[in-house]
Amino acid sequence: MPRLPTALTCVVIVACGLGVRALWDGAFPKYAGDALYTALIYALLVLALPRIRPLVAAAVSAGLSWAIEFAQLWEIPEPLRPVLGSTFNPPDLLWYAVGAAACWLVHHRLRAQQG
Template structure:
């Protein structure tokens, strides 16, 4: 189990990184970093709600949700949701969602291994 405070702080840091990347860079780097961070945030939120969840389960869930949102962009996304969910399907995004989930899974696994009794 991961304590909720470090997870909440991690989620806050992810949001700050996302805002920082968008403020400091433009173009493909900022876009794809944002994709990975979007999935990383979903990962952190899942762990916040389900602190006993296993890393591979959370990685699959966060990547799966990100992919579902991306594939939903093949249809019509309501205009009020476009700032959060996007509006244009972009196949490379799928890779970067997986990168975000895999990075978080690795960090989560390391956290659990370093804590006695986890």
């Protein structure tokens, strides 16, 4: 994948995450944020490894998101809480998978279009 569009995708994902939090209250922005968190990890993987296969990127991004969520079962150091969170929430695991699956679908289709 070309690096410039991938880098711009990272910026758009962050903007979407901030926008969702600014515009809505309740469960929607929280779970959208979970999916977008995983999408950002996915995009950063593609940025770092442009030839990564979509399935591998999806598995790694979901796996890292899950690992961070499970780490919240223990004490997360205070400086890391804004990025890693502090409270384990089982439904987050589903939304991380949704984010990874959505990214896989888009990435897979883009690669198919490129030949």
